[in-house]
Amino acid sequence: MMVQPVLLIALPLFFAFLLPLISLWSKKVLKYVVMGVMAFNAILAFIVLIEALKAPIFDIIAGFQPPLGIVLMVGPLGAFIALVINVAAFVISLYSATVTKEPLLKYYMLSLLILMGATGMVLTGDLFNLFVFLEVTSIAAYGLASYNKDRKGFEGALKYVIMGSIGSSFVLIGIAIIYAQLRTLNMLDIATRLGEMDPYTKIVAFVSLFLGFGVEAEMFPLNAWVPETYDGAPHPVSAMFASMSAKSGIFALARVIFTIFAFSNYLWFVVIMGILTVFFGEIIAYVQKNIKRMLAYSSIGQMGMIIMGLGIGTVLSVQGAFFQMFSHAMGKALLFIAAGYMIYAAGTDRMDKMKGIGRNPLIGIPLLIGILSIMGMPPFIGFYGKFYILMGGFQQGYYAIIALFLAASIVEVAYYARFIKIAFEKSERKYPAPNIWVYAPLIIFAIIIVLFGIYPKPVMDILSHVAAFLAGGA
Amino acid sequence: MIPYYYLASIALIVIGIYVVIAKKNLIKIIIGLDLMDTGVNLLLIAIGYVKGGTAPIENANYALYVDPIPQALVLTAIVIGVSVMALALSMVIGLYKNIGTLEIDELRRVKE
Amino acid sequence: MKRIVAAILAILIFIVLALAFVKIPFGNINLSDYHYYNPITDKQTSDSVPQHYLVDGKKDTGSTNIVTAVVVDYRGFDTLGEVTVLFLAATGVGSIMYIFEKEKRRKVRRANAVVETASQLLFGFIVLFGAYIFVHGHLTPGGGFPGGAVIASAFLLLYLAYPRFHAEHKTLNVAESLAGLTFVIAGLLGLLISGSFLYNFLPFGVPTYLFSAGIIPVIYVAVGVKVGSELTGIVDAMMGVRE
Numbered sequence: 001m002m003v004q005p006v007l008l009i010a011l012p013l014f015f016a017f018l019l020p021l022i023s024l025w026s027k028k029v030l031k032y033v034v035m036g037v038m039a040f041n042a043i044l045a046f047i048v049l050i051e052a053l054k055a056p057i058f059d060i061i062a063g064f065q066p067p068l069g070i071v072l073m074v075g076p077l078g079a080f081i082a083l084v085i086n087v088a089a090f091v092i093s094l095y096s097a098t099v100t101k102e103p104l105l106k107y108y109m110l111s112l113l114i115l116m117g118a119t120g121m122v123l124t125g126d127l128f129n130l131f132v133f134l135e136v137t138s139i140a141a142y143g144l145a146s147y148n149k150d151r152k153g154f155e156g157a158l159k160y161v162i163m164g165s166i167g168s169s170f171v172l173i174g175i176a177i178i179y180a181q182l183r184t185l186n187m188l189d190i191a192t193r194l195g196e197m198d199p200y201t202k203i204v205a206f207v208s209l210f211l212g213f214g215v216e217a218e219m220f221p222l223n224a225w226v227p228e229t230y231d232g233a234p235h236p237v238s239a240m241f242a243s244m245s246a247k248s249g250i251f252a253l254a255r256v257i258f259t260i261f262a263f264s265n266y267l268w269f270v271v272i273m274g275i276l277t278v279f280f281g282e283i284i285a286y287v288q289k290n291i292k293r294m295l296a297y298s299s300i301g302q303m304g305m306i307i308m309g310l311g312i313g314t315v316l317s318v319q320g321a322f323f324q325m326f327s328h329a330m331g332k333a334l335l336f337i338a339a340g341y342m343i344y345a346a347g348t349d350r351m352d353k354m355k356g357i358g359r360n361p362l363i364g365i366p367l368l369i370g371i372l373s374i375m376g377m378p379p380f381i382g383f384y385g386k387f388y389i390l391m392g393g394f395q396q397g398y399y400a401i402i403a404l405f406l407a408a409s410i411v412e413v414a415y416y417a418r419f420i421k422i423a424f425e426k427s428e429r430k431y432p433a434p435n436i437w438v439y440a441p442l443i444i445f446a447i448i449i450v451l452f453g454i455y456p457k458p459v460m461d462i463l464s465h466v467a468a469f470l471a472g473g474a
Numbered sequence: 475m476i477p478y479y480y481l482a483s484i485a486l487i488v489i490g491i492y493v494v495i496a497k498k499n500l501i502k503i504i505i506g507l508d509l510m511d512t513g514v515n516l517l518l519i520a521i522g523y524v525k526g527g528t529a530p531i532e533n534a535n536y537a538l539y540v541d542p543i544p545q546a547l548v549l550t551a552i553v554i555g556v557s558v559m560a561l562a563l564s565m566v567i568g569l570y571k572n573i574g575t576l577e578i579d580e581l582r583r584v585k586e
Numbered sequence: 587m588k589r590i591v592a593a594i595l596a597i598l599i600f601i602v603l604a605l606a607f608v609k610i611p612f613g614n615i616n617l618s619d620y621h622y623y624n625p626i627t628d629k630q631t632s633d634s635v636p637q638h639y640l641v642d643g644k645k646d647t648g649s650t651n652i653v654t655a656v657v658v659d660y661r662g663f664d665t666l667g668e669v670t671v672l673f674l675a676a677t678g679v680g681s682i683m684y685i686f687e688k689e690k691r692r693k694v695r696r697a698n699a700v701v702e703t704a705s706q707l708l709f710g711f712i713v714l715f716g717a718y719i720f721v722h723g724h725l726t727p728g729g730g731f732p733g734g735a736v737i738a739s740a741f742l743l744l745y746l747a748y749p750r751f752h753a754e755h756k757t758l759n760v761a762e763s764l765a766g767l768t769f770v771i772a773g774l775l776g777l778l779i780s781g782s783f784l785y786n787f788l789p790f791g792v793p794t795y796l797f798s799a800g801i802i803p804v805i806y807v808a809v810g811v812k813v814g815s816e817l818t819g820i821v822d823a824m825m826g827v828r829e
Binding site: 006010014017018019021024061062063065067070071073102103107109110113116125129135136142147173180181182183184185189192193198201204205 | 622
């Protein structure tokens with residue numbers, strides 16, 4: 001059965017417009033409608049992935065051949081990341097059932113639209129369309145980040161708005177420079193005619209786009225918003241940021257680096273940005289006492305590893321980067337959901353007040369699996385990503401970078417180990433039991449992490465298409 | 475020789491950046507963001523200009539039209555800018571309700 | 587200190603960008619000098635994208651306003667995203683301004699008789715003008731976004747003249763939902779009829795007539811209603827609850 005990728009975007013949008021009408025009839029069904037739409041979307045994404053594995057799909061919009069019209073360019077990797085985003089969105093939507101703060105209608109509309117934006121960013125093949133979807137994602141994220149409507153939420157969200165607007169201005173500048181020289185906006189058209197651009201102008205355009213998308217991808221100089229925004233947002237929203245908007249941002253970076261500018265001699269710049277991001281994230285994460293801030297900084301570190309993997313630029317390391325996107329989307333969403341429960345159960349976000357919270361096996365086992373996977377321990381999915389990035393580094397002979405990478409990983413292991421020790425310590429304190437909306441998503445993520453950790457072959461088969469992606473294909 | 479249309483719009487962008495970094499009042503920072511948006515929009519319009527061209531609506535008196543795409547892009551960019559401004563301002567209103575100040579320095583002091 | 591850093595950074599960015607724009611000509615361009623490459627058929631053409639729009643735009647879309655042809659038809663998907671962005675902003679502002687719901691009602695003063703009478707007189711005309719702008723989007727300058735903004739300004743006038751005026755939230759929500767659904771359903775119908783999302787499936791008619799250009803006027807009416815109700819909603823939310 002042929003499914004057009006545009007349905008992945010049109011469906012959440014349709015239901016986001018429909019929700020206000022549904023809420024006139026009944027407010028109770030909203031959350032089930034959203035879960036249903038997201039589950040259906042994940043199934044569609046799976047079908048699209050199977051289609052895209054045969055041959056990249058070009059879905060022409062409005063019936064005009066590219067570059068006259070907009071085209072969705074769905075290769076195996078894009079479809080894979082879209083599937084990851086959609087699955088994560090569905091599982092997180094289960095946890096969203098614990099949100100009780102009003103206005104819930106707006107919350108569900110925003111969560112459908114952040115999914116639509118993130119999916120659109122991954123699927124689109126047009127540079128300006130990528131910008132539009134970037135804005136859809138980030139404006140939905142602004143709304144969700146301030147949803148708690150308390151001081152922390154507003155501060156975090158405002159920081160995000162300021163950084164995000166600067167980033168999107170830079171993206172537009174990059175687009176303006178490219179358009180002024182080539183008079184086209186289609187990515188593949190730009191890529192084939194890149195030689196017509198002036199070399200200096202080309203670099204400025206690259207840096208503008210790179211910095212612009214770097215905001216969403218949590219890259220080093222532009223990620224000051226990350227900890228406060230993650231901390232101030234409602235718990236399911238932090239999970240959404242880590243597994244949806246950050247992933248679409250990093251995929252947009254990969255598009256800029258490999259599909260549009262097939263640079264090979266400037267990749268060291270990307271590696272350096274990546275390693276700086278890793279260090280910034282991991283070192284500061286070590287000194288955090290607040291659990292959500294620690295996870296946010298750790299998220300920065302992990303995104304840095306992905307950027308590094310992209311920057312090293314061999315087939316192995318880019319495979320590692322994509323594997324890391326998958327494992328980070330699953331693992332960090334799990335940890336944020338667990339952190340949400342722990343903050344609720346312990347009544348505080350300080351880690352030292354959470355002694356023995358993991359002794360309930362419904363929480364403890366998924367938590368342990370998630371942490372071990374994020375650390376990069378072998379039987380879980382987190383291992384493969386780091387391993388392939390390192391192998392890629394060896395191939396290229398970046399030994400200094402590898403040493404730094406390992407050092408950062410040790411710091412990461414240290415602070416997570418400390419957290420495990422606190423969470424599983426013996427304690428007299430009784431914590432309230434989690435309800436089904438908490439442990440169901442935790443268990444689903446844990447199963448995915450273990451399953452693909454033991455049997456990574458399907459993922460590796462998809463990632464074998466990386467070589468074509470690096471060569472500038474879809 | 476750089477055309478001063480480009481220079482002026484780039485100047486607007488960097489003034490916006492300066493305001494965002496240097497100013498300490500949230501409303502002023504948001505004004506800075508707006509300046510940046512305006513600068514980028516002007517830049518986009520400027521690259522679409524063709525000497526002697528007119529607006530791209532069918533007109534029997536003219537044969538030369540300017541590039542229609544940047545105009546379409548700017549239309550989108552303006553709407554996006556307005557949306558971001560509306561959200562940012564409502565967040566500022568909310569923050570003011572919570573703490574009663576818009577100065578970043580005072581925000582930090584209240585935290586401790 | 588912060589100011590100096592900011593100034594240095596700003597000057598640096600200015601120089602870098604200005605140097606990039608040295609190579610970009612202003613005005614002295616000929617749009618037919620460029621060309622494009624079609625990634626699906628893998629062919630280089632001697633035609634350039636803007637030149638194609640200017641020359642064949644009327645034939646392709648039936649619209650005499652080429653900017654409208656680009657916005658609603660060639661790049662209609664961007665416009666769908668743009669409408670979504672505005673919808674998101676209205677939703678986000680509504681969600682944030684919810685804190686006002688429990689708040690004490692704010693006392694406001696009446697406007698004077700001149701403003702009240704004048705706004706009553708003008709309101710209908712402004713709405714009519716807004717509707718004119720978006721209905722004629724494919725023929726004259728303007729379109730759904732400016733038209734919607736004009737309609738919202740009519741409501742803004744009412745807010746100024748009658749401080750107790752309150753737009754009915756339910757009506758606004760229903761209007762913007764229905765308008766958004768119209769846009770998406772028009773797109774899905776195109777997918778159903780021709781296999782391409784947002785395909786212009788209605789007959790083009792005679793260019794320069796009001797009923798021409800296929801789905802462009804339909805979409806622009808939907809956009810106009812949507813933008814009008816969303817901007818009104820944003821204004822209403824920001825005004826808070828008044829007594």
